[in-house]
Structure formats: structure tokens, C-alpha cells
Amino acid sequence: MLSTIAIESLKRRKTTALLTLLSITISISLLLCVDIVRSQVKTSFTRTVSGVDLIVGAPSGQLNLLLSSVFNIGTPTKGIDYKSVASLKSNKQVSWLIPLSLGDTHRGFRVIGTTNRFFEHFKYGDKQALALTEGRVFEQPLSTVVGADVADSLGYTVGDKIIVSHGLGSVSFNNHDDHPFIISGILEKTGTPVDKAVYVTLQGLEKAHSGPKSAHTSRLRKKTAFLNGHSTNEHEHEHEHEHEHEHEHEEPTQDNYDSDAFTPESVSVVMLGLKNRAAALQLQYQINQSKKEPLMAILPGMALAELWQIMGNVEALLLGLSGLIVICALIGLATMLLATMRERYQEIAVLRTIGAGPFTLLLLIQLEAMLLTIVSAALSIALVAVLMSMFKPWLSSTYGLFLSSPLFSQSSVIIVLLILGCTYLVSLFPAIAAYKRGLHAGLNSN
Structure with missing residues (x-):
């Protein structure tokens, strides 16, 4: 029931929702690409020479x-x-x-x-x-x-x-x-x-x-x-x-x-x-x-691993920059939800009239944010998989980056879960605003 209301609410604001969805999708895709390239570059680097004992x-x-x-x-x-x-x-x-x-x-x-x-x-x-x-x-x-x-x-x-x-x-x-x-x-x-x-x-x-x-x-x-x-x-x-x-x-x-x-x-x-x-x-x-x-x-493998450790700071820097981009996109999501709160006063009043409590309104706002992020994450995974398969021959011949399966490792799963967790935290601000609005509406009705 609540998910249906959240989807219909997003449809009413589809232009803003689509722009936010696009922003988050690009950010998550960038972060996943950096993570995949980071892990694959490490693997390819350690395979610069292969078969030599x-x-x-x-x-x-x-x-x-x-x-x-x-x-x-x-x-x-x-x-x-x-x-x-x-x-x-x-x-x-x-x-x-x-x-x-x-x-x-x-x-x-x-x-x-x-x-x-x-x-x-x-x-x-x-x-x-x-x-x-x-x-x-x-x-x-x-x-x-x-x-x-x-x-x-x-x-x-x-x-x-x-x-x-x-x-x-x-x-x-x-x-x-x-x-x-x-x-x-x-x-x-x-x-x-x-x-x-x-x-x-x-x-x-x-x-x-x-x-x-x-x-x-x-x-x-x-x-x-x-x-x-x-x-x-x-x-x-x-x-x-x-x-x-x-x-x-x-x-x-x-x-x-x-x-x-x-x-x-x-x-x-x-x-x-x-x-x-x-x-x-x-x-x-x-x-x-x-x-x-x-x-x-x-042993070439051990020597290459030692050399990679020296270059580990660059790897961490790339991942950190991509993480900041995702955080900026999530802040944009929170800003979008806060900016639309004034437009949703009538919607909140109707929900209160049919019996929705302040806590229900809080969950509704958070659910909308989570739906946008989940869809963005799914689109990002599909987009990254398609791009990597398309550019795999070019990456191997030009940069020596040999992509091996599976593309998405445990770190990719952790990244998606962290993004969902950050979405929950960021959506608290507009959700609390909706909660307070619902609470005031209830007090005024009394």
C-alpha cells in the first residue's frame, strides 16, 4: 500500500524524479566502474608477465x-x-x-x-x-x-x-x-x-x-x-x-x-x-x-604484488573521489525531496485525513528515496556490464586491461549496500520535515 503511494507520488513529480534518478545512476555507475577498473587493473598488473616462474x-x-x-x-x-x-x-x-x-x-x-x-x-x-x-x-x-x-x-x-x-x-x-x-x-x-x-x-x-x-x-x-x-x-x-x-x-x-x-x-x-x-x-x-x-x-608474481602496494595510494584516491561524487548525488536527492515538500502540503493533508500518522509520512518519504536509489543501482549495474563488455577488446589491446569474470565482486556489493545506507541517512532530513508537518496538521485538526 505504502509503496504504491510512493510510486504514484514520484509519477506526479516525474521530471524532477527522472533528473534525480539520472544523477544517481551516473554517480553509482562511475563508482562501480572505478571499483571494477581498480580491481581489474590490479589483476592485469600482476599479469604483466605470465607463465614466467x-x-x-x-x-x-x-x-x-x-x-x-x-x-x-x-x-x-x-x-x-x-x-x-x-x-x-x-x-x-x-x-x-x-x-x-x-x-x-x-x-x-x-x-x-x-x-x-x-x-x-x-x-x-x-x-x-x-x-x-x-x-x-x-x-x-x-x-x-x-x-x-x-x-x-x-x-x-x-x-x-x-x-x-x-x-x-x-x-x-x-x-x-x-x-x-x-x-x-x-x-x-x-x-x-x-x-x-x-x-x-x-x-x-x-x-x-x-x-x-x-x-x-x-x-x-x-x-x-x-x-x-x-x-x-x-x-x-x-x-x-x-x-x-x-x-x-x-x-x-x-x-x-x-x-x-x-x-x-x-x-x-x-x-x-x-x-x-x-x-x-x-x-x-x-x-x-x-x-x-x-x-x-x-618470483615475478610476488615482485609485482610488492610494486602494486607502492601504487595503492592512487587506487584509494580514485575510489575516494568517486565516493564523493556519489555523496553529492545523494545530497541532491535530499535537496529534491526537501524542495518538493512545500508542494506536497496538500498531499500530506489528504493522507492525514484518511488516517495516515506522522510516522507513516516519515516512512513514505524514506521509501521514495530508497526506490529511486534501488532503481538507480539496478540501472547502473546493467549499464556498467554492457559498457565493459563493449569496450573489453579495446581495453585489453590499448591499455592492457584484461577484464575477467565476474566483473562485480564482493566490493561492488558492499558499495551498493553502503549507498543504500547513505540514502537512508540522507532521506531522514526531508522525512523528518514531513513527520513534523504531519504532526502539526494533526494538532491543528484538534
Whole structure:
């Protein structure tokens, strides 16, 4: 009975009620979106790298090793001798191994030396594998595969040549011009740091670094031969050098090129995949206690969780701002109910005439407010669910935000209940006004 009266009363003031309903719906939707994004961003953040059980590097701190290997921020303090890498590869618990060599850039983007195993085993999000929009993985030593953001911002396509620069600055005067890399493939957008990286072979990177040195050594040899009077053999040496140079550029094709066959002197970081993930802690302890070479192994999931805790203040700030918006909308609801009280004096008088007491009037006003908020909450949930399903592919490809079910968690339920509780409290002010009006009307009738 009382609910029917409340609905009819709202229908009489439908314009004001609809505007209030719209305001509350938008506010609740915003708060629910922030809560969903907050929880999903945390989940996606901890899945920036997926399927990698251990990351091994020189002792430099857990976060520093994580930032340099996964987020391409900073560099490890020193490299790992390849003997240690070979020892890890031969470990019975290790299923696969990805070596990474860091320290170079290309026009402000990080250059990472690795092998084709990176594209085979590295995963992100919900264990999603890397894929190519065009081209292929490393086909020869001077091949390079670029991330989606690199290709988009610099306008690269398969077959273009790029020059790698030494150092991490956006502008470098130490370019490896002697050994340009040829783009063999472009990665699909992942929304992770992979998009902003250039991947080259370890062999090509080693060749780029040793190029100027080899040329300088060749010049010294020629000068020494001339000073020693061996000019008669100079032409022969030059011919041999040209033959070696020609032989050097007879690169193997994809069919017979094995990027893992080359063994550099050292690498910066190694990513490990284990046969049994339960052995990760045990192997981590063994690596950290290694006496042959000081090494540090970290669990990516734990390191990412630690890094997220540092960013927790931003999360709380977003949630707080959304909460303030909802409170403002509820205050608007109370203002609407108070503003319409003068218009409802006749309605209150009629209700008192048919026997409604002051307490009934108080409940009526509160019921109207609760009905508006309940409908707004239902509309908000439906609206957020539709929007998230529509923008799910775009969020994953652009921002690396991988939405997983269920969208609405326990925190969403708590938020809706808190909003209903706040609605009850805010509606007390107009409800008490109606109660007093009903009480005065009763006294005047006596």
C-alpha cells in the first residue's frame, strides 16, 4: 500500500524524479566502474608477465630486477656470465629459458637482445601468447621484431632497416651504423611494455657492438703490415678480408637459422619456466645461495604484488573521489525531496485525513528515496556490464586491461549496500520535515 503511494507520488513529480534518478545512476555507475577498473587493473598488473616462474639476474634488489626485465625501466647493475646461464639451462627443474640482453635503444625505445624462445614462451595477461600482425620472428642474425607502439609511432613496416644506439638516452651519438637490423616482424598490441620495445637477436647485438672494434683492429693490422714492409701481402690480406666480409653477410634463412645456437659472453637477465611450478621457491633459494657467481632470482608474481602496494595510494584516491561524487548525488536527492515538500502540503493533508500518522509520512518519504536509489543501482549495474563488455577488446589491446569474470565482486556489493545506507541517512532530513508537518496538521485538526 505504502509503496504504491510512493510510486504514484514520484509519477506526479516525474521530471524532477527522472533528473534525480539520472544523477544517481551516473554517480553509482562511475563508482562501480572505478571499483571494477581498480580491481581489474590490479589483476592485469600482476599479469604483466605470465607463465614466467623465475627471473634471474645480478643482485640488485627485487624491484630493480623486475623493472629492468619486465617494464624496461633502468638496467641491471651487471650481467650474468653465460656459464651460469648454461648451468641454469641444464638444471633438471628448468623447462625453458629466455636470455635477455639490455642496455641499447632505438630512437628512445628500448632494444632487447633475445632469442626466438621469447616469442614462444613469454606470455602476458591471462597466459596470452605473443602474436605477430605481420612478418615472422627472427630469420637471420640481423633480424628485429618491433612492438606495436614502436611500429605505429615510427611508421615502420616489415623490411625496413633500423640502427641501434648504445646507451639509454633518447638521443645517442654512439650509433651502430655498421650493422643495421632488418625488421622481420611486428607484434600485435598487448597493452604491456612489450609494445614499446625492439627485439633483436643476441648474435646481431653482439655483432653490432663488436663492429667498430673489428674495423679498428683491421686498420691497425694494415698499418702494422705496411710499416713492417709487408706491403706485397697487403692486397692478399684485403682480398681475404673482403672474402670474410662477404661470407659474414651470407646470412642463413628462417628455415635453418637457430637463434639459440649463438652463445654470448654474458646476458643481462634470464627468464625461467619450470617443469613444476611448485619447485620455484626451492630453485630460487638454490640460485640465491649460488657460490659460483652472485645471482638473484625473484618470483615475478610476488615482485609485482610488492610494486602494486607502492601504487595503492592512487587506487584509494580514485575510489575516494568517486565516493564523493556519489555523496553529492545523494545530497541532491535530499535537496529534491526537501524542495518538493512545500508542494506536497496538500498531499500530506489528504493522507492525514484518511488516517495516515506522522510516522507513516516519515516512512513514505524514506521509501521514495530508497526506490529511486534501488532503481538507480539496478540501472547502473546493467549499464556498467554492457559498457565493459563493449569496450573489453579495446581495453585489453590499448591499455592492457584484461577484464575477467565476474566483473562485480564482493566490493561492488558492499558499495551498493553502503549507498543504500547513505540514502537512508540522507532521506531522514526531508522525512523528518514531513513527520513534523504531519504532526502539526494533526494538532491543528484538534
